[in-house]
Amino acid sequence: MKGFLDYVPGNSFLHKLNPLTKLVLSLMICVACFISENHLLLVAIILLNLAIAKAAGILPRGLMLLKGLTKISLVIFLLQLLFIRGGDILITLPLNLLITERGVAMAFVIVFRLIGATMPLALMLSITQMNDLSNVLVTKLKIPYKYAFTLTTAMRFIPIFANEMSGIIEAQASRGVELDTRNIFKKIKFVLPLCVPLLITSVKKIEGSAISAEIRGFHLRTRESCYKGYPIKKSDVGVMFFSAFLVFSAIIVSGA
Amino acid sequence: MVNLQDVFFDYGEGETLKNISCRIDKGEFVAIIGANGAGKTTLCKLLNGLLKPSSGSVVINGMDTGTTKTSTLAKSIGFLFQNPDRQICKNTVREEILFGLELAFNDKVLIAERLENTLSTFGFQGDSNPFNLSRGERQRLALASLIAVEPEILILDEPTTGFDYMESMKTMGMIKELNGKGATVIMICHDMEVVLDFAERVLVLAEGTIIADGQTREIFRKEEALEQASVLPPQLAQLALRLGEGFEDVFSVDEMTDAIMKRMNKERTFEHERFSGLCTG
Amino acid sequence: MIRIENLTFKYRNSKKNALENIDLSIEDGDFIGIIGKSGAGKSTLTYVINGIIPHHYQGDYYGSVKIDGDDTFDKTPSELSLKIGSVLQDIDSQMVSSVVEDEILYGLENFSIPKDEVEPRLSSSLKELGISSLRYRTIDSLSGGQKQKVAIAAILALRPKMLLLDEPTSELDPKSSVQIFQLLRDLNKKHGITIIVVEQKIMLLSEFAEKLVVMSEGKIVFNGKVRDVMKHSSELERIGINCPRVVTLSNRLIDRGVDIGKVCINLDEAEAMARGLIHG
């Protein structure tokens, strides 16, 4: 139940890439997913995502993500299946529901897209520290620190949220709330009432972290403040080219 | 009651707990002490099934935590976390305590009675909002909703952290009272005065192993083990250690006063005797 | 130098004053302990010193707080932080990074510490707190006490000339608590750094602090040399503050008619006293 977006330290090739490169790679994978309607390419991208997870030493997390996304996708798949119409009718169901050829094809595309495009972002967050990301945005892309900080704080909210949630679930399970049940509906019933305290503690945490930033010289920060350098290395250039290639092939394949 | 056998545990980066075996019987009041990061919280989370041992077994009241859900174990274990905020989930103090009671009992009359009792013993205003309370009060609320249920086993992760002296004493008094009614109490604590005053037995944890286990007073004489666990004995116990011979059993203010006065008298009698001896000789 | 004059503060959404008629002067080089029941206003007092009040929490504010002559109204908390390093009470929400190293780097970067000085400061502050081995760990995976040490290390690395710590040892083991105070004493004695520390463990304060400020219900009720404040042990008891057990012991001996000279406030004094009594 532990978070799935928080940073996992490591020493892999991917960990050592420039944060910017990681950002570009994950964004380009997303873009490729949205351009392409080719099932094969989409499946290939999902496999690529798993390969990335493996290379970063977080394969279990990658698989967990895949599993979670597949569950959500199932619902979406069914909806799409029933509502997109076109081409030959495959099955006719009661209530005037039809399953069409195009429906099936598109439902697969949408589900694959969802999975293929969500995974790289989550994986990127798992192997990139928010500080590094905001530093790179400030030093390389010349985004004002204030905005970069706001952006990364907003992103940090996600793991804080996830972490608080797992903490709250632990605490409530320890008092006898059946949160550790495998029954998903039961679980939702128990989790929903916890949203208020979750929000309160998370907001409190973010507020505390803002105060803490302030009393550690947040307003004194300048572009030159950053200690770590973020050089663009050969490997970064290589990965960037690979990202471009990915988008390019998506265009070619879908154009063809 | 509580039985750990050859328990090992790791979070995935080296062993956090190594070869832990111990037995805690019904009605004991046990303190777990040790350095930061020694594995105290981890050990307690193993007891209520939040964490599962990587090898060995943890058995609570005959239930193996490996195969029992935490929410089931919760019927006999009350657990106070190092951070109380996560335990609180209702909008008023009354609802919060009620929620804990409803999870444990069905009897409406009993619930109502316990609720009012708890509110009055802890001195809470029923309709105040938990999130407006101070940290210390929130912690007391989390504890109150546990104590209301009167669990068979009470596990407390640093129950007096962030409390002032009065709050500590009041709260520990209530815990002791529950212990008097037969509950087993297992408490992590960094305040050795509290350990001395309330615990009967102490487990000393260092780097994931139990390096000492015994009666409280006995443990506070084991300088080496305490040193290894980054623990300093209570102030007067330290004083007694420094004074050495004749102060072996001295821990409290009363005992120290008596011991000093006794030695004073002895010394005086001794001098007196020597003096009179000189005169006669 | 800190001058607090006739300060009264009420949080916006609260009914009673959190601070009432506070007058307090803190000189450079002081080592001051602040103690009081929970809710007495200790944390609020730290907020008015480091500028979190009035810049972050608003409310009714009367009186003035001056740091080296500058009113805290005219300086942002960031500017004040150049002089005063603060460790806040709530450890969990104090973290701005996900990895220990970055947490320490954060302030150093903001202060634009010369690049060649960063690494020595980073590693020495980790070492001083005995957490060098945690450098590359994620903060979420630390134990409570380990997190607290990180929070303290992050401020020590900044080497401010005044240190303001709110219950810095609440989750620390006994030895680490003493080590923190030894560290504070070193900083105070060797580098003349002003130390202001809110602490519930009276034993540590009477061992290490020079002056003691006792708060109750938003007011300062005692303010003076530790030994002088300890003389009021029964009044302290009444407002919910215990004395170190050696003080209780001294008073007990005095009650029994033993002449012990002065009340002992720490272990060394108590040992000397006891030896003196026993050996004539």
Ligand SMILES: Nc1ncnc2c1ncn2[C@@H]1O[C@H](COP(=O)(O)OP(=O)(O)OP(=O)(O)O)[C@@H](O)[C@H]1O
């Ligand atoms: N979720 C986690 N993931 C990885 N390591 C962890 C995790 N939680 C704790 N640890 C590590 O396990 C060890 C024991 O932690 P634990 O929380 O049990 O310590 P503790 O004895 O309770 O310390 P404290 O007195 O500071 O609360 C520590 O080194 C800690 O950093």
Ligand SMILES: Nc1ncnc2c1ncn2[C@@H]1O[C@H](COP(=O)(O)OP(=O)(O)O)[C@@H](O)[C@H]1O
């Ligand atoms: N953010 C806040 N908003 C409203 N009231 C507060 C806030 N923080 C503290 N208080 C109130 O101010 C008083 C003093 O609190 P605090 O300074 O935290 O005490 P201490 O640190 O001595 O425990 C308490 O009555 C508390 O409820």
Ligand SMILES: [Mg+2]
């Ligand atoms: Mg702990």
Ligand SMILES: [Mg+2]
């Ligand atoms: Mg406080």
